[in-house]
Amino acid sequence: xxxxRPLTQNIRPGAEPPSLQEYEQAGGYQALxxxxxxxxxxxxxxxxKDSNLRGRGGAGFPTAMKWSxxxxxxxxxxxxxxxxxxxxxxxxxxxxxLLEGDPHQLxxxxxxxxxxxxxxxxxxxxxxxxxxxxxxxxxxxxxxYAAHYLGDHIxxxxxxxxxxxxxxxxxxxxxxxTGLLNALEGKRANPRSKPPFPQVSGLWGKPxxxxxxxxxxxxxxxxxxxxxxxxxxxxxxxxxxxxxxxxGKVKRPGCWxxxxxxxxxxxxxxxxxxxxxxxxxxxxxxxxxxxxxxxESHLDTPMDFDSVxxxxxxxxxxxxxxxxxxxxxxxxxxxxxxxxAQESCGWCTPCWSGLGWTERLLxxxxxxxxxxxxxxxxxxxARLLAPGHTFCALAPGAAxxxxxxxxxxRNDFERHIRERRCPWSANGHDHR
Amino acid sequence: xxxxxxxxxxxxxxxxxxxKRAGGIEALRIVQRHRGWVSDEALREIxxxxxxxxxxxxxxxxxxxxxxxxxxxxxxxxxxxxxxxxIMGYEGLRRALTNRLQIELGQxxxxxxxxxLPIVCLGACDHAPTLMIDGDLHRDVTPETLDAILARYx
Numbered sequence: 001x002x003x004x005r006p007l008t009q010n011i012r013p014g015a016e017p018p019s020l021q022e023y024e025q026a027g028g029y030q031a032l033x034x035x036x037x038x039x040x041x042x043x044x045x046x047x048x049k050d051s052n053l054r055g056r057g058g059a060g061f062p063t064a065m066k067w068s069x070x071x072x073x074x075x076x077x078x079x080x081x082x083x084x085x086x087x088x089x090x091x092x093x094x095x096x097x098l099l100e101g102d103p104h105q106l107x108x109x110x111x112x113x114x115x116x117x118x119x120x121x122x123x124x125x126x127x128x129x130x131x132x133x134x135x136x137x138x139x140x141x142x143x144x145y146a147a148h149y150l151g152d153h154i155x156x157x158x159x160x161x162x163x164x165x166x167x168x169x170x171x172x173x174x175x176x177x178t179g180l181l182n183a184l185e186g187k188r189a190n191p192r193s194k195p196p197f198p199q200v201s202g203l204w205g206k207p208x209x210x211x212x213x214x215x216x217x218x219x220x221x222x223x224x225x226x227x228x229x230x231x232x233x234x235x236x237x238x239x240x241x242x243x244x245x246x247x248g249k250v251k252r253p254g255c256w257x258x259x260x261x262x263x264x265x266x267x268x269x270x271x272x273x274x275x276x277x278x279x280x281x282x283x284x285x286x287x288x289x290x291x292x293x294x295x296e297s298h299l300d301t302p303m304d305f306d307s308v309x310x311x312x313x314x315x316x317x318x319x320x321x322x323x324x325x326x327x328x329x330x331x332x333x334x335x336x337x338x339x340x341a342q343e344s345c346g347w348c349t350p351c352w353s354g355l356g357w358t359e360r361l362l363x364x365x366x367x368x369x370x371x372x373x374x375x376x377x378x379x380x381x382a383r384l385l386a387p388g389h390t391f392c393a394l395a396p397g398a399a400x401x402x403x404x405x406x407x408x409x410r411n412d413f414e415r416h417i418r419e420r421r422c423p424w425s426a427n428g429h430d431h432r
Numbered sequence: 433x434x435x436x437x438x439x440x441x442x443x444x445x446x447x448x449x450x451x452k453r454a455g456g457i458e459a460l461r462i463v464q465r466h467r468g469w470v471s472d473e474a475l476r477e478i479x480x481x482x483x484x485x486x487x488x489x490x491x492x493x494x495x496x497x498x499x500x501x502x503x504x505x506x507x508x509x510x511x512x513x514x515x516x517x518x519i520m521g522y523e524g525l526r527r528a529l530t531n532r533l534q535i536e537l538g539q540x541x542x543x544x545x546x547x548x549l550p551i552v553c554l555g556a557c558d559h560a561p562t563l564m565i566d567g568d569l570h571r572d573v574t575p576e577t578l579d580a581i582l583a584r585y586x
Contacts, residue, residue, distance in 0.1 A: 090514035090553040128461075128498050129510070129554055131567040164448045169457050169496035172552060186454035188495040204450045247516040247557035254558045289515055289553075319557070327519050335518045339552060345495075 004233060005257040006221040007214070007241060011101035017136055020143040023104040029149055031223035032108050035115055036157035039223075041072075044116040048219070050227035052239040057084055057175075057212030058287065058316045059393075060238075060305040069199035070117045070207045080208040081114040081122040082184065083216055086168060086175040088127055090289035090339055091321035094243035094255050095213040099126070099133035102217070103140035107163065109216035111149065112223060114161050117209050122163040125180055128170060137165050172343035176392045177210045179345065190347045191392035214243055236261025236304040244303060246272035248322030249279050255319070261302040264320070268299065279324040283408055287316020289336050290397025292404035293323070314400070328424035329409035330416050333401060334362040340398035350384045351395035357381060358402065365413060368420040375413055379406060434477050438466055442481065452482050456492050460499045469500040497551075504547040505540040507585040510564040514553035520560035521574070528575035529563075532582070546585070 010018045010026050018026065035044060049064035070079060083106065087095040098106060110122050126134055141163060144150045152160045171189055173179040178192035181203050192198075202208025218240060222230045231239040238260045244267050245255040251273030258267065264286065268274065275281055283293045286303065292313035294301070301311040308315040323332055341355035358381045361374050385399035406413065416422055434442070445458040459478045464470050470478075470493060472486070479489040493499045500508075511529065513522055526537070533541050533548060540547040556562045559571030570581050 087555050088552060091516050091557050092553070093555045093557045096555045127555075129551070129564060129567075129569075132569070162448075166448075166458075167461070168498075169461055170498035171496055183457065184449075184454065185451065186449070186456040186492060188492060245558065247560060248519050253560075285515075321515055321519070321557070323519070332515060332519065335513075335515050339514055343552065 005241060006225075006233075007098065007105070007217055007243065008101070008257040010105065011097065013101075017101050017103055017140070020104060020140070020147060023102070027224065028104055028220070029108055029147075031220040032111050032149060033155055035112055035223060036155050036159055041116050041118055044112060044223065047227050048116070048222060051222045051230040052227070052237075053215065053218055053222060053230065054238055054305060055212055056214035056218075056242070056318075058089065058290075058314070060315060063211065063215055066199060066211075067113075067117050067209060069197060070209060071200065072118065076207050078121065078206050079117055079119040080203045080206055081110060081117065081119040082180065082203065082208060082210045083110060083122070083124045083213060084175060084177070084180060084210050085124055085126040085130070085133070085213045086180060087130070087213070088172045088175050089317050089319075090336070091247055091285065092245070092288045092317040092319045093247070094245055094317060094319055096130060096133065097243065097255055098213050098217050099130060100136055103133075103137045104144065105217050105220060106137070106213060107140055107144050107149065109219040110163055111154065111161055112219040113209065113211060113216055114163075115159055117207070119209070120161060122161060123184060123203075124163065124165045125168060125174070125184060126165060127168050127174070134165065134167055141165060171345070172339075173345045173392075173394065176394065179392065180210060181208065188345065190345050193391060234260035234304075236302050236307065238304040238306070242303065242318050244271070245317075245319030246322060247319070248284070249276045249324045249326070250274065250322055251276055261304040261307070263299070264294070264301050264303055265299040267303065267320070268322070275322075275324060279326050282323045282325050282327075282329065284323060285316075285321045285401060286313050287318050287320065289321070289339060290314075290393075290400055291316040292400040293408050294404075295408050313404070326424070328366070328422055329405055329412045330362065330366050331422065331424065333405040333409075334359065334366050336401045337362055337398060340394065344394060348390035348392075348395065350389040351398075354381050354384050354395065355398055358385075358398070365416050366422055368416065368422065370413075370417040372414070372417055374417070375406065375410075378402065382406070434463070434481060435466065438463055439481070442478075453484055453488075456482055456484065456489055457496065457499075460489075460493055460496075464500060469503050475501075503540070505544050507545060507566050508547045508549060510549055510551035510554070511537070512552070512554045512560070512562045512564075513550045516553070516557035517561040522561050524575055525561050525563070525573060525578070528578055532578060546582075 053063045054060040173189040174183045179189035183189040198208045242260045283295045298311045341359040344351045346352045382399045382403040385395040387396040441462045442459045446455040476486045479486045
């Protein structure tokens with residue numbers, strides 16, 4: 001299998017992204033030209049379906065299947081494509097690489113996805129703190145319009161597309177698909193009831209597809225090189241490459257494009273260089289804050305959607321956060337649940353109320369005021385936060401690190417309660 | 433009154449959306465860029481421009497943590513308190529910052545130079561701990577490098 005890294009092939013860390021001319025010289029916008037000249041929109045969807053591309057935002061839903069729910073009978077006057085560039089999952093820094101490093105790759109993907117669903121308007125929904133990405137996307141959009149890769153009758157074809165950058169104003173909820181749509185409409189980013197799904201009734205009630213940055217950035221390569229090539233990039237049955245990241249006390253934290261299905265061990269030990277001297281691995285969140293802890297016995301798990309699920313967690317965003325033995329597992333869980341409690345939008349009771357209680361119970365245990373029965377209460381909250389009780393996935397996401405921390409680090413929780421203190425507090429953690 | 437520049441920038445944004453009120457968040461950001469924060473008066477002006485009541489627009493404004501409904505200092509420090517930065521030394525950095533500036537999170541220095549706010553994950557976790565000042569990202573920040581960074585913002 002060739003060691004190809006299509007997503008990051010043009011990215012030079014620390015340098016400017018490729019200009020339009022450099023992107024074109026590297027083969028850029030060929031997929032767009034071929035598509036608009038030779039391929040029907042159904043063919044794009046079919047190629048992407050055959051490629052087995054699954055969404056890279058965390059849920060892993062098959063991209064072409066998502067597109068296939070959009071009504072294509074001409075009944076909709078207007079359809080929308082939205083790029084979810086609201087990367088705000090704690091511990092996640094992969095889309096930043098693509099947004100800052102190769103904005104034209106993203107724009108070409110936007111045109112391809114919009115063509116597949118015959119959307120006439122696309123929005124790139126970007127979090128406000130990604131200021132460098134905003135500047136680079138703004139410049140790339142202007143270049144793409146000037147070169148007729150966007151706008152009316154792209155490259156002389158019948159297809160037209162307007163593409164706008166929307167810079168957000170904060171809140172994790174904006175990354176949730178329907179919360180994002182409310183934010184784009186100028187409302188609070190509360191989730192919407194599903195059904196109807198956005199593919200049928202999304203932005204202003206029109207059919208809308210929301211795809212992640214990494215998902216969209218794969219499209220030019222799939223169209224250029226074909227579905228079989230894309231499947232062949234992977235080590236597992238989930239196709240393609242994946243951006244994997246590691247943060248925490250490892251020797252070389254970072255983000256790498258590797259074959260889908262690369263093992264946790266290889267990512268952690270070879271690419272991140274293993275643990276720093278003097279610290280040992282206790283566990284890790286494999287794909288951001290809203291995934292279950294895995295421990296040392298899971299290290300040989302391939303990082304693909306199904307394998308990580310089988311191991312009891314989720315691939316999520318593919319960027320792992322490492323817990324070491326010098327860091328308090330209760331404190332880490334408190335930090336995570338504080339995040340979710342703060343970012344709850346207040347729409348669903350199990351979320352806004354349950355997460356508040358969860359955070360307070362954890363804070364009490366961490367401060368040495370916990371009781372053994374608090375652990376049962378935390379367990380109960382993890383069940384109440386589970387899927388099916390709320391409109392969106394924020395609360396179920398919050399339950400994942402909580403329930404798995406109680407399982408894997410139960411002794412540490414009990415020790416806090418027994419000793420009425422945090423055994424790690426001598427290390428300077430004051431747990432605000 | 434909205435200034436001519438504010439009005440023109442907001443009007444340019446409104447062309448991108450099906451409905452006027454969709455430009456509300458952009459409008460709040462534009463006015464904040466010009467004035468530093470969004471006062472009650474500014475909220476009324478923007479609301480009138482977008483055919484929204486002040487309360488409707490405030491419901492939006494108060495949802496988004498980067499819309500400031502209270503005055504802030506000349507420079508706004510956003511200190512990441514999410515998990516990777518917490519593991520890599522957030523607490524020490526927060527102590528150094530609050531000692532150096534003599535304020536707590538959510539406060540502004542008495543000379544009006546800095547406002548210190550917590551922020552969720554800044555998406556630079558391979559270089560934790562991180563903070564952002566006026567849109568500039570600072571990575572691998574330590575209590576030792578803090579003074580040199582702050583000195584760049586008068």
